[in-house]
Amino acid sequence: MKIAILGGDGFCGWPTSLHLSNLGHDVVIVDNLSRRRIDEELGANSLTPIQSIEDRIAAWHEVSGKTVEFKNIDVAQDYDALLSLIVDDQVDAIVHFAEQRAAPYSMKSPKNKRYTVDNNVNATNNVLTAIVESGRNVHLVHLGTMGVYGYGTAGMKIPEGYLDIEVVADEDKNGNPAEPHRVQQQILYPTNPGSVYHLTKVLDQNMFAYFAKNDQLRITDLHQGIVWGTNTRETAMDERLVNRFDYDGDYGTVLNRFLMQAAVGYPLTVHGTGGQTRAFIHIQDTVRCIEIALNNPPTRGDRVMIFNQMTETHRVRDLAALIAKIADAKVENVPNPRNEAAENELHVRNDTFLDLGLNPTKLAEGLLLEVTDIARKYADRADRSKIPATSLWTSNQQAGVPASVAGNK
Amino acid sequence: MKIAILGGDGFCGWPTSLHLSNLGHDVVIVDNLSRRRIDEELGANSLTPIQSIEDRIAAWHEVSGKTVEFKNIDVAQDYDALLSLIVDDQVDAIVHFAEQRAAPYSMKSPKNKRYTVDNNVNATNNVLTAIVESGRNVHLVHLGTMGVYGYGTAGMKIPEGYLDIEVVADEDKNGNPAEPHRVQQQILYPTNPGSVYHLTKVLDQNMFAYFAKNDQLRITDLHQGIVWGTNTRETAMDERLVNRFDYDGDYGTVLNRFLMQAAVGYPLTVHGTGGQTRAFIHIQDTVRCIEIALNNPPTRGDRVMIFNQMTETHRVRDLAALIAKIADAKVENVPNPRNEAAENELHVRNDTFLDLGLNPTKLAEGLLLEVTDIARKYADRADRSKIPATSLWTSNQQAGVPASVAGNK
Ligand SMILES: NC(=O)c1ccc[n+]([C@@H]2O[C@H](COP(=O)([O-])OP(=O)(O)OC[C@H]3O[C@@H](n4cnc5c(N)ncnc54)[C@H](O)[C@@H]3O)[C@@H](O)[C@H]2O)c1
Numbered sequence: 001m002k003i004a005i006l007g008g009d010g011f012c013g014w015p016t017s018l019h020l021s022n023l024g025h026d027v028v029i030v031d032n033l034s035r036r037r038i039d040e041e042l043g044a045n046s047l048t049p050i051q052s053i054e055d056r057i058a059a060w061h062e063v064s065g066k067t068v069e070f071k072n073i074d075v076a077q078d079y080d081a082l083l084s085l086i087v088d089d090q091v092d093a094i095v096h097f098a099e100q101r102a103a104p105y106s107m108k109s110p111k112n113k114r115y116t117v118d119n120n121v122n123a124t125n126n127v128l129t130a131i132v133e134s135g136r137n138v139h140l141v142h143l144g145t146m147g148v149y150g151y152g153t154a155g156m157k158i159p160e161g162y163l164d165i166e167v168v169a170d171e172d173k174n175g176n177p178a179e180p181h182r183v184q185q186q187i188l189y190p191t192n193p194g195s196v197y198h199l200t201k202v203l204d205q206n207m208f209a210y211f212a213k214n215d216q217l218r219i220t221d222l223h224q225g226i227v228w229g230t231n232t233r234e235t236a237m238d239e240r241l242v243n244r245f246d247y248d249g250d251y252g253t254v255l256n257r258f259l260m261q262a263a264v265g266y267p268l269t270v271h272g273t274g275g276q277t278r279a280f281i282h283i284q285d286t287v288r289c290i291e292i293a294l295n296n297p298p299t300r301g302d303r304v305m306i307f308n309q310m311t312e313t314h315r316v317r318d319l320a321a322l323i324a325k326i327a328d329a330k331v332e333n334v335p336n337p338r339n340e341a342a343e344n345e346l347h348v349r350n351d352t353f354l355d356l357g358l359n360p361t362k363l364a365e366g367l368l369l370e371v372t373d374i375a376r377k378y379a380d381r382a383d384r385s386k387i388p389a390t391s392l393w394t395s396n397q398q399a400g401v402p403a404s405v406a407g408n409k
Numbered sequence: 410m411k412i413a414i415l416g417g418d419g420f421c422g423w424p425t426s427l428h429l430s431n432l433g434h435d436v437v438i439v440d441n442l443s444r445r446r447i448d449e450e451l452g453a454n455s456l457t458p459i460q461s462i463e464d465r466i467a468a469w470h471e472v473s474g475k476t477v478e479f480k481n482i483d484v485a486q487d488y489d490a491l492l493s494l495i496v497d498d499q500v501d502a503i504v505h506f507a508e509q510r511a512a513p514y515s516m517k518s519p520k521n522k523r524y525t526v527d528n529n530v531n532a533t534n535n536v537l538t539a540i541v542e543s544g545r546n547v548h549l550v551h552l553g554t555m556g557v558y559g560y561g562t563a564g565m566k567i568p569e570g571y572l573d574i575e576v577v578a579d580e581d582k583n584g585n586p587a588e589p590h591r592v593q594q595q596i597l598y599p600t601n602p603g604s605v606y607h608l609t610k611v612l613d614q615n616m617f618a619y620f621a622k623n624d625q626l627r628i629t630d631l632h633q634g635i636v637w638g639t640n641t642r643e644t645a646m647d648e649r650l651v652n653r654f655d656y657d658g659d660y661g662t663v664l665n666r667f668l669m670q671a672a673v674g675y676p677l678t679v680h681g682t683g684g685q686t687r688a689f690i691h692i693q694d695t696v697r698c699i700e701i702a703l704n705n706p707p708t709r710g711d712r713v714m715i716f717n718q719m720t721e722t723h724r725v726r727d728l729a730a731l732i733a734k735i736a737d738a739k740v741e742n743v744p745n746p747r748n749e750a751a752e753n754e755l756h757v758r759n760d761t762f763l764d765l766g767l768n769p770t771k772l773a774e775g776l777l778l779e780v781t782d783i784a785r786k787y788a789d790r791a792d793r794s795k796i797p798a799t800s801l802w803t804s805n806q807q808a809g810v811p812a813s814v815a816g817n818k
């Protein structure tokens with residue numbers, strides 16, 4: 001298959017590109033390298049020494065004998081280049097990672113809110129519109145987030161995208177009055193996004209539903225949990241292939257920041273009570289899920305296929321305790337800069353991927369490797385001032401800087 | 410009140426501006442005049458001889474003694490100008506009409522799809538973000554559409570924005586297993602947009618829900634039916650104040666195109682069987698509804714207030730028959746260029762506006778005036794070639810050009 005990986009230079013996109021290339025697919029990476037520019041803007045950097053996209057691709061060729069192409073295209077802006085790629089390269093499938101993906105970054109300033117909405121909505125709309133214009137029966141696989149469901153007890157396991165509901169109807173099929181009666185329906189699960197970034201994934205989901213209906217596009221939307229882990233079998237083959245590891249307050253997800261804090265001898269900063277429950281998946285499972293999704297496309301005319309792409313849930317304070325134990329660190333509670341409930345339950349269905357053969361890497365197994373092979377190994381590359389989360393959700397919130405290190409900023 | 414009318418040079422915005430100015434409010438019109446540029450692009454024009462925004466405003470001052478300001482700002486692009494306006498002019502309320510609003514135009518080409526999404530989403534996001542940044546407790550009134558609900562029998566009257574549902578839960582509040590039990594909830598009515606334009610209103614609705622929740626913005630979203638009629642009490646005060654009348658295949662809504670066809674001696678072209686049922690409201694009632702909405706804002710912290718802003722529903726073929734009778738015209742069926750059901754019922758709740766004192770102008774009363782005072786009066790300004798709807802929803806559809814006039818194109 002000819003597969004275009006939009007955002008293929010990023011944390012999920014790079015290992016996915018290598019995984020699919022290794023499986024024998026013809027892979028072209030499309031990326032505008034905006035994520036590397038944001039690193040510069042934030043004065044942050046991947047903990048791991050990632051190579052330029054050209055050097056990475058050259059190293060992959062050397063190691064595997066396989067060729068991955070790279071096109072520098074801004075998917076949100078360079079529509080014509082995107083369309084030409086689909087048509088000229090006869091693309092069969094597109095994996096769409098090309099969005100601004102950090103919730104804290106999306107809340108940092110009015111400019112960041114506007115960039116995130118503009119970039120993400122236009123990227124998705126351009127991809128959809130270009131597929132229609134190309135006339136090709138492309139399968140689009142998009143990376144969404146568990147965060148569209150909102151965090152909170154739903155009274156049930158969160159289903160995969162669609163919710164069974166009943167409404168009370170009082171008209172018959174022809175719109176004539178009838179005795180009140182219950183009608184069953186299945187609807188897109190009502191959304192409750194927790195940040196402007198999550199909001200853009202809600203907007204994406206509505207665009208997908210429309211294009212699947214009006215233009216019979218084949219779309220799979222993967223509602224992914226927080227991805228942890230750094231390397232996959234392919235990126236571990238050569239240090240020049242190493243994947244990025246973000247630990248800064250904006251892009252570093254909770255697990256990475258704990259690992260980093262432990263490695264440099266900081267207390268692990270838990271926001272609020274740490275009662276937030278989150279869904280997780282290892283990067284090795286991410287790339288495998290995308291392989292599975294590509295092998296199981298919807299049929300033309302189907303509604304959007306939605307899978308929950310996560311393998312376990314944990315409370316933040318339990319994660320902190322686990323890492324503190326493995327890495328011999330302390331835990332410290334700081335004010336939560338986010339506008340969210342202090343405690344939440346989270347139960348999630350993920351039957352589809354398990355049924356299709358996913359064999360998850362659990363935290364309990366992989367975590368020690370991350371501590372020793374990544375966090376400790378590269379600890380001297382860390383800039384400690386970048387670890388705290390400082391983006392505020394509303395003007396009422398406080399930054400999550402621990403009292404013990406606030407002076408170090 | 411200081412009220413900014415975004416899109417105040419348009420069909421709904423102009424009469425709203427005059428109505429609010431006449432009531433004694435301090436009105437500033439914000440518009441980038443994109444609608445006038447689209448007229449040029451389409452080679453179309455308002456049937457009525459609308460004046461430049463400067464001349465309209467000067468005429469209003471002459472007629473009423475009142476001052477309306479005008480700022481040429483692209484709401485989707487000139488964020489800083491928008492923010493300055495809110496802060497410097499101490500804006501209390503914003504009425505947001507500033508979007509590309511024609512479904513056929515939004516489907517005309519990939520470029521039009523992209524323009525519509527980019528313009529409408531960024532306009533709304535800029536308004537919301539600027540209100541947050543301004544720190545002012547602005548009341549935002551937005552014009553949405555009945556089309557977000559989708560057209561089709563829902564088994565009940567379409568409620569005002571929110572739907573009562575029941576789900577079967579099998580967990581208690583703490584996420585522990587429990588006997589299956591029904592849980593009642595109220596959710597945003599599930600959407601089913603029929604065009605890219607309607608899709609953008611779905612995206613808007615999700616942005617509103619988020620900003621009301623995260624930033625406690627006060628927002629009223631008016632789900633409006635198809636607006637008919639041309640003048641209001643204020644625009645009728647002087648011919649230089651006349652409102653626009655669109656009859657072209659893109660911007661002319663079904664009623665206006667019928668009126669125009671009748672006036673120039675064409676058959677009234679009904680798409681498909683004409684079994685589509687639509688919701689309507691007179692422009693005089695639109696301006697009154699906005700006045701009512703401004704007088705009844707939500708409280709800070711409330712969810713988005715959603716009202717259905719329509720006063721009657723009609724099947725397209727019944728409308729055609731009505732106008733054919735009044736204006737002595739023929740009816741002709743043509744292929745439907747839209748991707749939609751041939752026949753649908755539509756029952757809608759509009760209790761809120763009626764309870765708050767709206768006294769609707771019904772079609773049966775106002776239609777004759779439109780035939781004589783607008784369509785016939787200005788018939789010699791009409792460009793007949795612009796009347797047919799030619800935008801196609803998908804590559805499978807056919808243009809709605811009647812056999813009897815196809816040669817005239
Ligand atoms: N990392 C996670 O934990 C996680 C969890 C759930 C969902 N996701 C989703 O997975 C996707 C990938 O996430 P990631 O962690 O790899 O993020 P990332 O920031 O590392 O990668 C995104 C890539 O997309 C590129 N990009 C952004 N906008 C672009 C544009 N307009 N044109 C071309 N390229 C563009 C960036 O340069 C970057 O290389 C995102 O959509 C994200 O929302 C990630």
Ligand SMILES: NC(=O)c1ccc[n+]([C@@H]2O[C@H](COP(=O)([O-])OP(=O)(O)OC[C@H]3O[C@@H](n4cnc5c(N)ncnc54)[C@H](O)[C@@H]3O)[C@@H](O)[C@H]2O)c1
Nearest residue numbers: 416418419420421440441443444483484485507510552636
């Ligand atoms: N006319 C109807 O039947 C109808 C029905 C339902 C809802 N609505 C909604 O009501 C609103 C107004 O509709 P209308 O019929 O008056 O449309 P219109 O096109 O006549 O007016 C819209 C105005 O907004 C301006 N505008 C567009 N984008 C802008 C931008 N980025 N910055 C500044 N100005 C911008 C245009 O120049 C125009 O003057 C729209 O949002 C529309 O979706 C209209």
